[in-house]
Amino acid sequence: MSGYIEAGYAVVLGGLTVYGTLLVARERSARRRLPEALWRRRPASHGAEPAAGSPGDGTGPTEP
Amino acid sequence: MWRDALLVAGKDLRIELRSKVAVNQVVPFAVIVVLLFGLAIGQSVSPSGQALPGALANAGILRGAAAGLFWVAVLLSTLLAVQRSFAVESADGARDGLRLSGLDPGGIFLGKCGATMVLLVALEAVLALVAALVYDVHPAAGALLVATCILATAGLVFVGTTYGMLSSGTRVRETLLPLLFFPVGAPVLLAATKAFDAGLSGTPGAATSWIELLAVFAVAYGAVGTVAFGPLLEDG
Amino acid sequence: MRNTSLLLRATGLLAVAGLGATVWLGIWVTPPDEHMGNLVRLLYIHPPAAWVAFLAYGVAFLASLLYLWPRTRDLRLDRVAGASAEVGVVFTALTLLSGSIWGRPTWGTWWTWDPLLTTTALLFVLYLGYLALRSVPGDPVVRARRSAIGALIAFIDVPIVYFSVDWWRSLHQPPTVDLATRQMYVHGSMAWTMLLGFVAMTLLYCWLVGHRYRLATLVAIAESEGAEVALAERRAEARSDRLVGAGLGRLADVPSSPALEPAGAARAETMVETLGSEWRPEGGAGLAGSSAS
Numbered sequence: 001m002s003g004y005i006e007a008g009y010a011v012v013l014g015g016l017t018v019y020g021t022l023l024v025a026r027e028r029s030a031r032r033r034l035p036e037a038l039w040r041r042r043p044a045s046h047g048a049e050p051a052a053g054s055p056g057d058g059t060g061p062t063e064p
Numbered sequence: 065m066w067r068d069a070l071l072v073a074g075k076d077l078r079i080e081l082r083s084k085v086a087v088n089q090v091v092p093f094a095v096i097v098v099l100l101f102g103l104a105i106g107q108s109v110s111p112s113g114q115a116l117p118g119a120l121a122n123a124g125i126l127r128g129a130a131a132g133l134f135w136v137a138v139l140l141s142t143l144l145a146v147q148r149s150f151a152v153e154s155a156d157g158a159r160d161g162l163r164l165s166g167l168d169p170g171g172i173f174l175g176k177c178g179a180t181m182v183l184l185v186a187l188e189a190v191l192a193l194v195a196a197l198v199y200d201v202h203p204a205a206g207a208l209l210v211a212t213c214i215l216a217t218a219g220l221v222f223v224g225t226t227y228g229m230l231s232s233g234t235r236v237r238e239t240l241l242p243l244l245f246f247p248v249g250a251p252v253l254l255a256a257t258k259a260f261d262a263g264l265s266g267t268p269g270a271a272t273s274w275i276e277l278l279a280v281f282a283v284a285y286g287a288v289g290t291v292a293f294g295p296l297l298e299d300g
Numbered sequence: 301m302r303n304t305s306l307l308l309r310a311t312g313l314l315a316v317a318g319l320g321a322t323v324w325l326g327i328w329v330t331p332p333d334e335h336m337g338n339l340v341r342l343l344y345i346h347p348p349a350a351w352v353a354f355l356a357y358g359v360a361f362l363a364s365l366l367y368l369w370p371r372t373r374d375l376r377l378d379r380v381a382g383a384s385a386e387v388g389v390v391f392t393a394l395t396l397l398s399g400s401i402w403g404r405p406t407w408g409t410w411w412t413w414d415p416l417l418t419t420t421a422l423l424f425v426l427y428l429g430y431l432a433l434r435s436v437p438g439d440p441v442v443r444a445r446r447s448a449i450g451a452l453i454a455f456i457d458v459p460i461v462y463f464s465v466d467w468w469r470s471l472h473q474p475p476t477v478d479l480a481t482r483q484m485y486v487h488g489s490m491a492w493t494m495l496l497g498f499v500a501m502t503l504l505y506c507w508l509v510g511h512r513y514r515l516a517t518l519v520a521i522a523e524s525e526g527a528e529v530a531l532a533e534r535r536a537e538a539r540s541d542r543l544v545g546a547g548l549g550r551l552a553d554v555p556s557s558p559a560l561e562p563a564g565a566a567r568a569e570t571m572v573e574t575l576g577s578e579w580r581p582e583g584g585a586g587l588a589g590s591s592a593s
Contacts (some may be wrong), residue, residue, distance in 0.1 A: 002338065002339070002405055004342075004401055004402065004404060004405045005327070005338060005339065005341050005342055006338065007401050007541055008342045008345065008346065008398045008401045008402055009323060009326075009327070009342075009345060011394060011397045011398050011401060012345050012346070012349055012394045012397075012398050013319065013323070013345075015390065015393070015394045015397070016394065016504065016508075019390050019508070020507075020511075021510060023508065023511050023512060023515065026509060026515055027511055027515045027518065028335070028515055028520055030515055030518040030522065033522060034518065034521060062336055078456075105460070129571075131455065137569060168453045176542045223453065226449075226453060227450075227453070230433065230446055230449060230450060231433070231436075232447075233442070234436045234438065235436075240429075240432060240433065240436065243425075243428070243429040243432055244429040244430075244432075244450070245455070246425075246434060246452060247422055247425040248426065248454065250422055250461060251457070251460045251461050251463075251464035251465075254464045254465070254468055255464055258467075258468065273467060274467070277463065277464055277467075280460070281460055284456055284460075285453070287332040288452060288453060288456065292452075295445055295449075295551060296445075296446070296449065299442045299445060299446065
């Protein structure tokens with residue numbers, strides 16, 4: 001193949017991966033900066049669950 | 065609403081008569097832009113690589129691009145005119161006065177647009193003379209050119225004034241307004257240039273669809289601006 | 301609320317799986333085209349990206365319109381519009397880039413003033429302006445109205461731009477380089493792969509908008525209630541430090557603090573609710589336990 005195809009796929013999928021990763025990172029840092037009181041007032045029933053937004057939360061598109 | 069529009073337009077034009085900002089600053093700016101285009105294109109060389117005998121060689125390129133260059137100069141001047149139109153309101157709490165005046169917001173919008181349009185059409189008349197001289201074009205079909213000027217200016221001023229109001233409450237308005245305004249104004253630039261080309265080359269029939277496009281643009285954004293101006297004025 | 305989180309996560313996983321399958325089918329399984337050869341493989345990824353870009357702007361326009369309509373006015377719609385427009389700008393940029401990469405071997409040039417290309421490029425700058433307008437700080441309600449009107453103006457321009465550029469080209473010269481996709485015959489496995497690409501990209505769009513919306517909600521909480529809550533917390537801490545001692549400061553009665561108005565607190569609570577249950581800061585579980593005791 002000509003290299004153009006690989007370049008096209010790399011640009012689209014790479015760009016989306018970068019954007020998705022940045023988005024999740026921004027979300028996590030925004031959540032961390034929120035004052036704790038907002039969260040402390042919530043019921044503790046979900047306490048055992050680990051914090052989400054982790055990379056396992058669908059890391060955006062990656063080539064298989 | 066129309067009476068209010070006349071009031072506001074009269075006020076803005078009186079301010080211009082006394083301050084002469086458009087005459088002393090915006091018109092010379094437009095003329096400079098037209099001259100700068102001439103300089104930029106004057107640097108061109110022939111395909112064989114040697115500099116062409118200036119006046120003769122560039123006349124062709126300049127004449128071909130004259131309409132487009134003219135309208136880019138108008139687009140840039142519109143930005144200045146709109147910014148001036150809102151600078152007038154920003155000093156001494158004039159905006160609060162406008163809000164408290166009880167005038168119909170749509171009327172205020174149309175009035176401000178009307179005043180800016182009058183200034184810009186006058187500017188275009190001067191600019192057309194200068195451009196015709198330095199770009200060496202001979203206008204035919206005068207009525208078409210005048211109609212294009214009026215419709216295109218109306219469209220540009222409607223969009224410009226709405227966006228001007230949108231950004232006037234912010235601290236970044238000088239940089240925000242061009243970013244908002246130029247992409248939306250792009251089809252007007254295109255349509256007005258094509259209509260002018262038709263007028264200059266003596267084939268006014270080719271301009272019909274462009275004139276229609278300019279009219280649709282002006283009506284659409286005139287309507288949006290008239291409706292949206294009230295809420296935007298309240299937000300201050 | 302847990303359900304929306306699960307749904308979003310499932311959407312993300314499906315999108316990644318779908319895109320992976322598209323890449324596999326597109327590069328290794330489908331046959332080369334008779335006319336375009338292997339270059340046809342970009343068909344499975346470039347048009348879907350372009351479709352998502354236009355879809356995103358359509359969603360942003362609809363949300364803005366609904367926001368301007370007094371009966372459906374809701375700041376959540378404003379956040380949807382902003383999220384969708386930002387994702388749309390990303391997809392537009394990728395569409396332009398991949399289209400350029402496709403155009404080079406197909407037409408022999410990186411760029412041509414084709415109506416679709418020119419419209420897309422103008423759309424890109426148009427919505428960059430919209431995002432710039434959104435990023436201006438200020439009162440959320442004022443900003444929402446301003447942004448909604450900006451989105452309206454931008455979206456009205458889209459058909460006008462398209463028609464003007466289309467006429468410009470057709471009056472100028474017959475289109476020598478038409479977009480390849482318009483005259484191509486897509487069949488069999490190629491059609492299925494292309495469809496899969498469209499579905500996967502749309503799912504990915506949903507996932508990205510969902511996360512962008514959450515981010516916008518978090519920022520909105522931080523802007524409106526965050527400062528108040530933090531202030532109340534510090535005050536309560538200072539007061540209990542004086543009365544009881546440092547160790548018990550955490551148990552101070554936050555709601556009774558004068559700075560935290562009941563209405564404001566309730567609003568913050570509902571906003572937190574929309575974020576889904578698992579969205580707590582690190583260490584939040586321990587704190588939640590201590591306050592519940």
